[in-house]
Each structure stands twice: as structure tokens, then as C-alpha cells.
Amino acid sequence: MKRKAFITASCLAVSGLIVATAWAQQRPDPEALKAKEFFGTAGIPEDRWTEGETFVPHVAPAPHFNATLLYYPGTEELQSDEVRVTFMGSTYYPNQSQSGMSILVELGNGDRFVFDLGIGSLRNYNSFSIPFNSINHVFFSHLHMDHMSDLPYFLMFRPIQGGWTPLHIYGPSGAEKQYGIGHMVEHMMKMTAWHRDSFNAWPIGEGYDPVVHEFDYMDEGGVVYDRNGVKIIHWPTSHTKDGATSYRLDWKGRSLCYTGDNRPNSLTIKHCQGVDMLISEVQNAAVSLSSQALGMPPAMAAYTIDTSHTPGYGLGYICKKAQPKVCVATHYSYDDIFNNETVAQVRHHWKGAFAFGAPDLVTFNVHGDGKVWWREGVAAESSQTPRPAFDAPLITFPAPRHQVYDVINETIEANEIPPEKWYPEGHKPELVREWPLTKDIQIPNPFARPSE
Ligand SMILES: [Zn+2]
Ligand SMILES: [Zn+2]
Structure with a gap:
């Protein structure tokens, strides 16, 4: 009985507390409100944070990211107007952490585009579980092997991952027919005659019937792709020989440029005004250091850079004139000893957001009301062939x-x-x-x- 009374009293006390709390909630304590507000926003100015020199307001992660510093492939669905750009290759001499140039552009509408397919880059597509049959459009900036030598393998193995429709290959003509992309693909098909005939004992469909879209390398600003709200234009650029080109992609107000390899170029400034991402090659121009270490005559490196490539100062200048949201340096041997020097060179002219499109797997998102963010992509040491992408029942x-x-x-x-x-x-x-x-x-x- 006593026990029962105690329980009843306790219940009354608890209900009293609940009533009191409810009352307090109705009549909030101004001090508590202030404390609560401070807890939620401490350190953040009213608009947003302002720490850092290059983290300008449009450099921001998206709320739907799983992590801020790392991108785990396959764990984030793109928003309907979001763009994801992954560097599947980022250099010219492949090594353990860098493959030949290749950039995967994924749009929120499901479209995927590949720019260049350099040596070794395909292992990164597999690591990221990007099925080959989800890639139907590949654009080449020029025909140096560090940009295209994975194409024969890709074309030959794409049907094995369900790529039974023709692959569309885009690229420039050359000063003579033999230097155009059409000639290259025609002869690549001859090179792969044995492979194709052997694999023709498996389901291939039209997988070995690529459609080549060769455009006039001299044409400036011509549209090379216009479908599904996606527009890609190109312009000629100076790099070792006629027949090198730069691209710009536009979709839903998002935009990015990819220069390929070239000397700093006025047409890039003209065509890349205010883009979300200006992706350019960059070279560390520490010629005297490399020549000491490698014994290579400095004139070799200097001649290569000064005729055909973009030092950090040049990239900084281009970005200063074009004012992208983020200036991205790729086709770059990502070595700690040179990185600071390269950044210092770029910074001489360019004070805005800067990032390396290197080493492999660094991933950029363009999202929200014009925000850009980049992260290191995570790949397992091992990987298996991805499940082919088929939507139809x-x-x-x-x-x-x-x-x-x-x-x-x-x-x-x-x-x-x-x-x-x-x-x-x-x-x-x-x-x-x-x-x-x-x-x-x-x-x-x-x-x-x-x-x-
Ligand atoms: Zn190159
Ligand atoms: Zn090149």
C-alpha cells in the first residue's frame, strides 16, 4: 500500500515536471534561446564562414555529401542539376598514383562524357565501378598516346561489359587526312582485326562499329555535341602540331572547360569566361632542377615546355583573365617537391579558388546555387568488373x-x-x-x- 502511494506521488511529480516543461516551452527563456543560437552558429558569421584565402563563398560542400574530404564512389546520387567531374587520369608519365589523362564528367540527368582516355586510366573506371557500357561518348583533345592509348582496349572490351551500341568518338581533323581522328580510328580497327574476330564469337552487337565525329581542327567555337540540353564546343589550340583542340561543356547553367595540352591561349580566355571549372594542363617549369637530377640537357625540357605546354604562371594568367569559379591544374606530375612551386607560380596572377586535378581520382562537384567542391576519391586496391548498366526490363x-x-x-x-x-x-x-x-x-x- 505504502509502495503504491509512493508510485502515485512520483507520478504526480513527473506529470508536474512535464507540465512545467511544457509551460517553459511556451514561454521561452530569452537566455536559453540565445545560448541555443550560439551553440548552433558559433564561429559562423551570418552569411557563412570566411576562413581561408581561396575558400571563397562558392567553394562549399553539398549537404547531401557523405563526407567532406573523401568521395566514396557509388554512395552519392547526383542531384538533378549537379555535375561530378572525376580525374581518372591526370598526367603524361603514368605511375602508381597517376594514369594518362582522362576526365569523366557525370551529369545529374544520367549522361556521362569522357574527355581523353590515356594510358592506365581504365583501371580507375573499374575501381569506381563505372561500367564501360555507360560510356557512349568519348572526346579527344589530341592524339598523343598519354591521352588516347587506352582507347583500343576500351573499345575492344566495352562490348564484354554490355556495350553493344556504337561508341561515339569525337576529335579534330589534322592538317592532312592521315593526322585526323578518323584516320586513327580506321587504322586502330585494322590493328584490332585479330582481337575483334576472336571476340566476335561472343555477343558484340554494334560494339565494334564506332561512329567517328571528326571536326575541322581550325574551326573556332563550333558545336561538336548538342543533345539532351548538353552542348559541347571546341576551338583550336597550339600544341606540338596542328590538330589539338580544347573543349567547353554547358548544361543547365553549369559549365566547364578542358584545354587539353597547349600553350596559354587567348581563345581559352575568350571561350571560358566565368565557367565553373577551367581545367588546364600545367607543367612544373623547374627545368634546371630536373636536369640536375636526370642528366637531361635543360634545353630538352625547356624546348618542350616553351613550345608546347603551360607553366604555372601561364595558367594563373589565363585564370585571372577568364575568372572561373575554380582554376584546375592537371596533366601534372603531382610531386610534393614541386607542388608548392607550381601553386606559387599560379598564384602570381590568380587569387581565386585553385585545385589540382591530380593525382588520379580527385573528384569535383558543381552543385546547388553555383557551388564547387573537390575531394579525394576512394578506391579499393582491388576491384572487379562492374555490373553493366541496363535500365530496361x-x-x-x-x-x-x-x-x-x-x-x-x-x-x-x-x-x-x-x-x-x-x-x-x-x-x-x-x-x-x-x-x-x-x-x-x-x-x-x-x-x-x-x-x-
Ligand atoms: Zn599530354
Ligand atoms: Zn600532348
């Missing part, structure tokens, strides 16, 4: 053009050891020695995830 597997053993000599085939000899008793599966269909087959999409 039904997909059509193209029929192979021939069977494997149609193109293997019978006597060579006869040398194969019969599988019965090496499969343990009872372990021999039913072997698939022939593709079971001679026509295309439409089936429910096996690549769709269960939730889709």
Missing part, C-alpha cells in the same frame, strides 16, 4: 558472329586434352562449347538489381 543479347571453333584450326583443336582427363570423377560440368543460339535473344534484364 528486357534486354536483347546480340548473337555472336561465329563460334569459337570456327576460327581455330582443327589440328590445333585436336591437341586440346579431353576434359575427362583432368576433371575429377563426377566433377565434369556440361561443357558449353558452342553458343547455343544463332539469333539475338530478348530476355528479362539479368543485370537489374532486385530493388530496381
